[in-house]
Amino acid sequence: MSEVIVVTSGKGGVGKTTSTANIGAGLARLGKKVVLVDTDIGLRNLDVVMGLENRIIYNLVDVVEGSCRLKQALIRDRHYPNLYLLPSAQTRDKSAVSPEQMIKLSERLKPLFDYVIMDCPAGIEQGFRNAVASASRAIVVTTPEVAAIRDADRIIGLLEAAGIEKINLLVNRLRLDMIRRGEMMSIEDVVDILAVDLLGAVPDEDGVVIAANHGEPVIGTDTMASVAFLNICRRITGEAVPLADFQTGSSLFRRMAALFRRRQGG
Amino acid sequence: MNILAKRGLQTSSRIAKMRARQTIASDRLSCTPEEFGQMKKELMNILSKYLYLDDTVTEIRVDIVHEIKQGVPYVKTVQIK
Numbered sequence: 001m002s003e004v005i006v007v008t009s010g011k012g013g014v015g016k017t018t019s020t021a022n023i024g025a026g027l028a029r030l031g032k033k034v035v036l037v038d039t040d041i042g043l044r045n046l047d048v049v050m051g052l053e054n055r056i057i058y059n060l061v062d063v064v065e066g067s068c069r070l071k072q073a074l075i076r077d078r079h080y081p082n083l084y085l086l087p088s089a090q091t092r093d094k095s096a097v098s099p100e101q102m103i104k105l106s107e108r109l110k111p112l113f114d115y116v117i118m119d120c121p122a123g124i125e126q127g128f129r130n131a132v133a134s135a136s137r138a139i140v141v142t143t144p145e146v147a148a149i150r151d152a153d154r155i156i157g158l159l160e161a162a163g164i165e166k167i168n169l170l171v172n173r174l175r176l177d178m179i180r181r182g183e184m185m186s187i188e189d190v191v192d193i194l195a196v197d198l199l200g201a202v203p204d205e206d207g208v209v210i211a212a213n214h215g216e217p218v219i220g221t222d223t224m225a226s227v228a229f230l231n232i233c234r235r236i237t238g239e240a241v242p243l244a245d246f247q248t249g250s251s252l253f254r255r256m257a258a259l260f261r262r263r264q265g266g
Numbered sequence: 267m268n269i270l271a272k273r274g275l276q277t278s279s280r281i282a283k284m285r286a287r288q289t290i291a292s293d294r295l296s297c298t299p300e301e302f303g304q305m306k307k308e309l310m311n312i313l314s315k316y317l318y319l320d321d322t323v324t325e326i327r328v329d330i331v332h333e334i335k336q337g338v339p340y341v342k343t344v345q346i347k
Contacts, residue, residue: 144279149286154293182277189283193290 002110005117005236006135008159010151012122014143015172018212019202019229020119021049023139025217026233028080032114035074035084037105039131040121041096044088051078051215052085061089064101070108079217084113094126099133106134115236124158132159137166139199143173144185149193156196168199170232175204198243200232 007020017040024036038046041061047053058073063086077083086109089096109116120131132138138159142152152169159167171190178184187201202208207223218225234241292298297305309328313319 144282146282146286146289150289150293153290157294179279182279185279185282185286189279193283193286 002114002116003137004106004110004135005115005137005139006120006131006164007117007139007141008120008128008131008155009122009141009148010124010155011142011148014141014148015202016122016141017046017049017119018208018218019139019141019170019172020046020117022217022219022225022229023233023236024050024083024115024117025077025080025219026229027115027117027236028077028083029219029230030233030237031082032237033082033112034115034117035086035109035113037086037109037116037118038088039097039102039118039127041088041127041130042090042093043121044090046119047075047085047087048215049212050085050217052087053215056087059087059089060105061092061096064097064105079220094121094130097130099129102130102133124154128155128158132162132164135164137168138164139168139170140194140196141170141172142190142194144171144179144187144190149185149190153194156194167196169194169196170199171201173204174201199235200228200243202228202232 007016007023009016017038020036024034027034036046036050037060038044039060040046044059047056052075055075058068060073062068063070063073073086074084075087077085106116116134118131118135121127140152140155140159142148156167169191171187174187175184179186187198191198203224205218205223205225207221208218208225211218211221217229219229220226231241231243288299292302310319313326317323
């Protein structure tokens with residue numbers, strides 16, 4: 001039984017694409033067959049985050065328009081053989097594809113994969129409508145900032161209006177040291193304001209940027225973010241993974257926090 | 267005094283949370299903070315027509331409940347007096 005999940009946020013730059021790439025890698029690591037669809041037509045970047053930018057021949061618009069076969073456009077990941085990317089077109093715009101066409105595309109992808117994950121562009125215009133059209137589940141990415149939370153709330157409203165049953169929250173870029181000092185909203189604060197189920201929280205770590213620099217997922221590296229993304233993926237598959245309490249947390253967390261502090265101090 | 271003491275302890279995360287709440291409340295109810303202020307004034311005028319409002323009345327609360335499908339119902343409390 002395959003599931004179509006949209007990763008969205010409203011606001012740009014909160015980590016949708018990085019989250020999509022890592023959720024894809026994590027699910028693939030758990031043995032699932034996954035396709036990541038970059039729906040940001042005109043501004044593609046999931047391929048770059050995954051390090052597959054040199055392998056693109058055909059793209060999403062080609063598939064939708066029938067210029068190529070579906071399998072010709074799918075690019076296999078370098079690390080996980082059961083992870084695929086359907087890249088976006090760089091020289092077209094959002095109007096090149098309609099929500100109806102996206103639904104048809106999903107129907108073609110669903111028999112081939114366990115998870116079809118749509119990387120949504122920022123904004124609430126056609127790109128958003130395309131990405132959301134076929135999804136039955138949404139992951140709303142936000143950061144502990146007022147602007148990102150406001151946009152997340154707006155997006156949650158639109159997702160509910162679009163009839164999406166499962167809406168989960170992913171709080172990204174948590175600075176544990178700042179939260180401890182009371183200079184950043186905690187996971188609880190964000191969940192309290194937005195009132196949707198929390199899927200997971202990812203700390204802001206150097207490793208995430210470093211992995212993206214290399215075009216590789218942070219999953220599999222020795223970082224808290226890797227653990228966080230793997231937990232998120234296990235929750236997506238339905239496993240009940242307890243939420244690591246980042247603030248008051250376990251001894252494991254405290255060890256990780258100590259590591260984090262050391263790294264921060266240089 | 268108490269408020270001032272609290273202000274002194276106000277961390278930026280508390281301020282952020284309060285601001286996030288306010289903006290979201292305004293967004294959801296399609297009502298700007300200025301309109302909230304105006305609403306308070308007008309409600310006071312109406313209430314004072316029927317009620318004798320002096321210093322003995324310490325608090326009037328109006329809860330505007332906006333049911334959302336997911337999660338808990340959202341309540342914006344307008345403190346009129």
